[in-house]
Amino acid sequence: MIDQIATTLSEKDGFVVVTHVNPDGDAIGSLLGMRLALKEMGKTSTAFLGADFPESFDFLPGKGEVKVGFDSLGFEPSCVIAIDVAAEDRIAPTLSVLRKTFCLINIDHHPTNPGYGDINFIRANANSSTQLVHELLCTMGHRLTVDVAKCLYTGLVTDTGCFKFSGVTSHTFQLAAKLLEPGLDSYDITKSLFEELPASRLTLERLMLERLEFLLGGKLALSYLDIEDYKRIGAALSEGESIVNRLRETRGVEVGGLITALADNSCKVSLRSKGLIDVSSIASELGGGGHRRAAGIKSPINCKDLRLKLIGLIQTYLGN
Ligand SMILES: [Mn+2]
Known part of the structure; x- marks a missing residue:
């Protein structure tokens, strides 16, 4: 567990730090925080993302050193450290090749993580994966710097x-x-995270709210977007995962849902619950998954049919 990871990091050298696809603040914070700390320890390491660095986290230190591909690793890696990755197939795709050669360390707080690593440090009740990185650094006796703290605080x-x-x-x-x-100003982080959003985000949110419907006696707040809306507005599809949170903010609403029609006539749904009903169960009945309060579905069924199935299921779960 944590002691074994601390020993491995102390004794070995050459680490590749990775996180999940479509990274959020905890994923990026863990990735950069771990990588910076390894650098401070004098270890050879690199952080790998498998895709371009998300613009919204540009304010974090160390982002310039994140690699997209493995081509130019430049050292012989001994271990891959996967952080905040619930399932092995959620790691950037090329890792399957590496998996045969290296030891895999799995640090995560998702309750569904099966422990796919050679060494696993999984704690489901941790608030963030950056919390676990912090614990690891404490175990190693590594002194927290402002730069590492910025990354870890972002995840929290x-x-x-x-x-x-x-x-x-x-x-x-x-x-x-x-x-x-270490001297970090909380507002420096929260301002960058929540008060520097692209204008496209607010435009998308306006459209979502225009199309909002209250159903099932006001317990379900449901809205709809088309992939063409995202393109026209210039918003990333991942923005939908943030704006959907608005839908459960109203009194009486138990579930918020955002349906997005994709280009191939398939459908994406993001669900948020206040906790009375488990939206991950509803999602898994329709081919998706997630957590009790936040879940998602990607389905080949067209949105019109999926919407009706979804409303029916939510009604059943609500016991109406
Ligand atoms: Mn997380």
Whole structure:
């Protein structure tokens, strides 16, 4: 577990740090935080993303050194460290090749993580994966710098919805205090995360709210977008995952849902619940998955039919 990982990192050299596809704040924070800390320890390492670095996290230190491909690794890696990756097939695709050669360290807080690593450090009740990275650094006796703290704090803030989601306890704030300790200003991070959004995000949100319907006696807030809307507005498809949170913010609403019609007549649905019903169960009945309060579906069924199935299922779960 954590001691074994600490020993491995101390004794070996040459590490590749990876995270999940479509990375969020916790994924990017873990990736950069771990990589920077390894660098501070004098270890040879690289962070690998498998795709272009997401613009919204441009403010974080170390992003310039993140590699897209493995072509120019330049050293002999001994271990791959996967952080915040719930399932092995969610790691950037090329890792399957590496898997045969290296030891795989798996650090994560998703309850569904099966422990696919050679060494696993999984704690489902951790607020963020950056919390686990922090614990690892403490175990190793590594002193926290402002740069590493910035990355780790970003993961904590985003995965707790600015300390707003369920699961936030006194321990969460104790960790936040420790991360701010090296001299970090919380607003420097939260401003970059939440007050520097692209205009396309607000335009997309306006369209989502225009098309909002309250169904099932006001318990379901449902809206609809088309992939063409995203293209016209110039918004990334991942923006849908953020704006859907708005849909459960209303009194009486138990579930918020955003349906997106994709180009091939298939359909993507993002679901958010206040916790009364488990949207991951609903999602898995329709070929998707996720958590109790946040889940998603990608289905070959067209949106019109999927919408009706979805409303029917939510109605059943609500016991109406
Ligand atoms: Mn996470």
